[in-house]
Amino acid sequence: MSLDSISSSSSSSSSSSITDEIYDHMVMNYINESQRLLAMQKSVLVAVNNSVQHDNQKRPRKRRETVPRNREAAHDNLVADYFSNQPVYNDTVFRRRFRMRKPLFLRIVDTLSASNRYFQQRPDATMRLGASPLQKCTAAIRMLAYGCSADQVDEYLKLSESTARECLSQFVDGVIAQFATEYLRKPTPEDMQRLLREGEARNFPGMLGSIDCMHWVWKNCPAGWNGMYQGRSKTATVILEAVASRDLWIWHAFFGTPGSCNDINVLQRSPVFDDIISNRAPQVLFTVNGNTYTKGYYLTDGIYPKWSTFIDAVTTPQTAKDTLFTERQESARKDVERAFGVLQARFAIIRKPALAWTVDLLWKIMMTCIIIHNMIVEDERDTYLNYKDPLEFADEQPENMPWSSSTRNATTFTVTPGHYDPDYFGTLIASRGEIRDRNVHMALKNDLIEHLWAQSRRSDEN
Template sequence: MASSSHYHYHREGDKDAIDTVFDDLFENTDVIPEPKERKKRIFIERNREEGDNKLWQDYFSETPTYDHSLFRRRFRMNKPLFLRIVHRLSTEVPYFQATEDAAGRRSLSPLQKCTAAIRQLAYGGGADTVDEYVRLGETTARKCLHKFTAGIIHLFGDQYLRRPTPEDLDRLLRDGEERGFPGMVGSIDCMHWEWKNCPTSWRGMYSRGTGKPTMVLEAVASHDLWIWHAFFGAPGTMDDLNILDQSPVFDDIVEGIAPQVNYYVNGREYNLAYYLTDGIYPKWATFIQSIRLPQGPKNRLFAKYQESVRKDVERAFGVLQARFAVVKNPSNLWDKAKIKNIMKACIILHNMIVENERGTYNLRNYSEFIGEEGECAYTIGEDSTLGETIDPLKRIRDNQAHQQLKNDLIENIWDKFGHLPNNI
């Protein structure tokens, strides 16, 4: 009983001591520590109107500071093409339309936003590299880039990343005929783009051995550097054959909607167009490779011309990376969808520049391909009827047809170029 009273006494004493401390704190407010103030967001007055006016005077006025050649170097395209893109974006994409805030102050102009985006694509620098000149912050510049790429894909993707139409095939076949490869519609290859900020959990899937993670672009390009097919996003651990299994490059043929092509090589008729490739691709009727160790003058001449013409796709990759350093430098983005949009938009812009700078496609005289009866050496039909009786996949993967076509091409190259002095 005594111990219980003693315990109760101590509890009462502790309670009184605690009450005394709280009373002292409330009476002396200086003892209570003040909560930390939230760090205020730093606002920078960038004078965006001044930046817009300077941009206009430098490049878009009647007497610009920098001439046409400097404009093309820094914007990667001619001024009329850039203004055409800006006009479409500013009229059809809400983000690029000029607005005013509640105080009546104008927003960033469409020229500022598009310039910020194209400079990031062209030079591959960070989003804050355009701040001093175009006068917009890092987050705004990054948003401009992603809105710009999405707008380019939406407005121009159907036209400038299309499959060849019958008219396009006619031009491609004429070009192939002149270069000694009747029925050839381009060359195919793959390119790797390093992904610097690949998530750690994905690095094993996107890296080969101890290499850096990459994503792969499969493309088909023609002699004028136009990219007709682009399949991007496959992990870097996949080789060209694995990517081919996933690629939609032959979907039109499989689905029976590809235009039918009939042409003659060495007097023999063929009805399936083909691509020039390197040695890793399979021996299908749609692929023609070089000869690894050519023996004899005919095989050596064929290997020489095949390897020369096949460089078209590698030239296209080189020009694409030179125009848009963003696809040459390692990608700093985390979002795979945004990376895909950047690659796709760069290819579309690349094709727009190719079309703008080549003018009329008819750069050569194709009269030599007209037969005695006034007909071309090939014909293009709207509908394919062979697919109704023959399995399209068997036609594509026909090894026997591949070997026959290759032998005929060897003879065709020899007949066409074998008499030239440097080929004898």
């Protein structure tokens, strides 16, 4: 063996031994580092566990408290107080506390019980019956009528705060689903005949009601929306636009516009004239002072535009005719103001600042209150002190009374069904132009002034 081969073999063996030593050193370092990390994790876990145990010993964990509510006794008390054959409280007290007469309330309860499983009394896992439909509907009505908090009904009805809140949510959904079609409807031809008779009996032929807006203060409006919902009052509000007739029935309700808008902005968004523009609404033909008009109108205040379907008062009356017209117009226009007042007095929840967090829930509450309001109007309209159908009222008056003949001969208007044509776009444009015609507005207003003056002179002569 040569010296070169010996030297090469010795160098290769020494290099391999150095590599092995480096590898072994790296492995040992990795093992030591892993052991150190594992030891640190164990020490941290021990420290955390000791801290948690110390906190638990220092502050014992709260157990959830269960309130033993006697729902069965609360139902029996409710029946004995209001729904038995000989109740503790009479019908007058029931009407004041439930805002409606007993048959109407029972009709709502029966309808919701038949259509919504939530209002059906069912046993729980322990075979104990839950709250009855009377308890759940009474809780919802009390919260709407008094504007009280969810836990305020607990003392009498034995329903927890969460259950009462759920009752209100299910109640508004059920009322809207079952009664909105009938009690949020637009006027039918028969309704328009009655509204036109009422208007002519008040010397406003062609009048279909009065329109205005109301603000509902929103206390829990999200901070990011305050700028959109704050108006001149610097408080967040949501606007309701409504059309009401003499019996305070609300025929149109548009709710949800931010409070920073005014009545004109709300009108631009409102669907109040959609059916008229599309020719779906019944067609109205009436005569005033010898001139014929083809669209009914609403009484408004001065902020509304000069459209053919709006009639406002004379801003600065200078003559006796203008003064008489302004007095009669403002008197008749108070129908919608009275409707707002009765709605707020009947349901305190919309008189107080709203506590809901979403506009959707506010809309449901408002629509439910309007539906129940219209149901009460239908149920109690015959008991109103000064309200009767104009034809029935005229039949009861002597022939020599000044208003009897004009009301009996209420033939100055006709109502025909609308004819909707979805393919004819020109009709929509023409109808929109007719509604916004300022010249028709001025002509109709002048004819109404002359008509009222003539009727007043005729009454004075008689």
